[in-house]
Structures are given as structure tokens and as C-alpha cells.
Amino acid sequence: MAQDRPTAPELLTAIADFLREEATPALDRTEPRLGFQMRVAVNSLAILERESRLGPEADRREHARLATLLGRDGTLDDLNRELARQLRSGTRDECDAAMMAHLEATTADKIAIANPKWR
């Protein structure tokens, strides 16, 4: 069942905007330590907002790439465990161009959610 608007990203944005623009300045005046914590919270809400928009599609792409790369199916977690195991044992390494392209794409999708300004 579809929820009424606001959507999850819209609601998260509204909360983050309120905390940043109204709550944080008030805290900075009275409790600077909490002001810092509030910035951490606002930043985390921004991560959740991006995750709610971009996460499902990013997971789907990662899953599809992993299935192709490993030539089998399974949950996203299973497939990542298998890839991690192969990398630790040396069955695969950085010479595997298809795998490196997969890791680049997965990492690009993750950082676009966690911290798009990182470079």
C-alpha cells in the first residue's frame, strides 16, 4: 500500500532542514557539545534521505553484477561473502578487470549515498 505524501525522502529532508536551520543554532548558543552532535545527526539523516532514494536501485545493480561475475545466484550477502572469500584466498585479484569494474561501480554507488562530496 502506497503511503500518503510526504515520501520517505521528503519527510527526511523536512526533518533535517528543521534540525539544521532551527534546532542547531539554538543548541550552539546553549550547549555547543550538543550542537556538534546535532550536526552529526543531520548528516546521518541526509545519508538516509539519499539511501531511501538511491539505495534499492544500487542494491539491484550490485546484485546483478555479482551474479554475472560469480556465475551463480544467491542473496546479496551470500554473493559478497563468496567474492570476499575469493579475494582473501587469492582466487581473484586486481588483475580481474571485470571484478575491478564491479568494485568501482559498487563503491561509486555507496559513496553517492554516504558522502557524495568525498573525492
Next chain:
Amino acid sequence: MTVHIPTEAEAVVAVLAVAANRYFGGTAVIEGLGRESGGASRQTWRFDAVVGGKRHELILRRDQPTRGKTDRERSVAIDRATEFRVLAAAHKAGVRAPEPLFELAAGDGLGEAFVMRRAGGTAIARKLLRDAAYDGARKNIASQLGEILARLHATDPATLPPLVRREAADHIAGLRRSLDDLGQAQPVFELALSWLDRRKPPPLDRPVLVHGDYRTGNYLADETGVTAILDWELAHIGDPIEDLGWLCVKSWRFGAIDRPAGGFGSREELWAAYERAGGRPVDPQRAHWWEVFGTVHWGIICLNQAWKHLSGSIRSMEHASIGRRAVETQVDLLQLLKNAG
């Protein structure tokens, strides 16, 4: 009748007065006691002791036993008594570090604790990198860090307490154990650890004192530059280049990404200053290895910080949120491995 139950701060003041009295040999009045920011388990307090009209600006370093430490931290961090003796040896070797003064006795009831002199300056990277007050200091910091590190690595091993020797292979095994304990599949970290494993530098004939957490954020600086190296609890014996590599990890540039030496200069500037001050010649390939290692290391520390919250050992939104910083190091690792060819 009201019973006065002393607060934690009052209890600390009472103990410090007795201990300072014992050390300075005169009645000490404790003033301005306050908690510095920092860990719940490893506390830092600032205070002044006024003895016979003379004011001593001091710092108390104190461990609350067993609170908020993961097994990994317990296994890599040194205890306060060892930290005191490392600091004493480094200070004697001429390293810019706070002068350790005295340890508290077991009977004092503060847990493991010692007192050192308080150095001036700030450790806040954002200020050092951007405030106008530090315009002059910014030109000096990269080379000062190189010089100080050369001295630190030259600390006479005979003056040090027993410390764990940790070579490249031990570090790799430790991080793999940590990933296993966390129970998450981390392909990029596995890729980097295997890359490191195949290229690891051989152990040195003469390993040295390694600071273990030598980076921007862990030293104090004022308008003239670096005043004191802090946070010695990861000290061990090993490869001196470990410290040079860690300092250049991108996360410690705090946004000044085109200045690898802690956000203040080039790697070459740092290495040249290190060598001029008597450090062994820096092999760029070995330094790159340790920079890649440092990047995985920080990434896995991020996961461990989140785990402290997730496991319930401490409840902290701040710790939880650090888990989402691990991917920053994954971006950096893929770049570093690509550039390494």
C-alpha cells in the same frame, strides 16, 4: 541531615590534591578541573595545580577499567603505565611531547592514571587548516612533523618499556581477524589486504619505536607550528615508515587533499625533512605500501567504531555514524591500487 555525595569531579580534585602534594612537595591547590573531549573509557582532564604560589598547567590521563573498549582495542592499545614510560623515553629523546610528571598510585582510586604538563596549541584540524591565525604555521607543519618523527624513531630502545613488535604481516593478520569478528563481507578491504600481503616489506633488522597514530588531529600546534605530539596509546615496535604512511592517509588531510602530508605539504617535503633530521632514507615504494595499509586500517577502524555502538559496549550516535565513513577509504583504496599499477 543532608549527606554530601561527592561528584566525580570532586573526587578527582581530592585525589589530585594529595598526589600533587606528594610530587611537588608542598600544599597543592587544584583549580579549573574540566573534562576534555574524547573517549568515555580513556579520559583526559585538564587542571592547574598551584603550589607555593607557582601555577602548574597539567593534564590527567586516566583509564576507566573495561568500559567501552572492544577486544581489538584491548589487544592493540597500551595501558597507562606503559604510555607513561613511552612518553618519558620520547620526551627524554627530545621529541616534542607533553612532559610526563607522575603516576597515580593504585590506592588513589582513580584507576590507571598519570599526570603530564599541558602543552599549548590546538589539535582541531579544521582550525589549523583554515583559520588565519595559523597562516604562518601552515608553512612549517609538514617539515616539523618530519623532523619530530625522525627524533621519535631515534628514541633509544633501552629506555623503552616492553612493547609489542608489530610488523607488516602482524598488521595484516590483525585486520583480517577484525573483519572476521565483524562478520561482514568487505570485498574492497579483502582486495587491499591481499594486495598488501603479496607485496609486504620484509621485517627490519633494527625496528624502532613507532608512534602508531601520528596524524593531524593528534598533535597540538600554535601560531608557530607543532608544539606537542599526543595520543601515544598505539605505540609499538616496528617499521618507522608506518608512521609516515599513516600521516599521509587521505582522511587525515581533512579536505586539503592536494597536500598529502597531513593536509600541510607534499610527501616529498615530509620525507626530506625526516631525512635531514636523521631519519633513514625513505623508499617511496615502501611509503606507498604503508599509505595503502593505513587507508585499509582506518576503514576497518570505522567499522569497529560503529561496532562499539552496535554491540552495546557504548551507546553513541557519533560512533554509529562513523561506520558509514568506511566507504570513503574504499574509494581511496581503489584509486591507490589503480595508481600503483
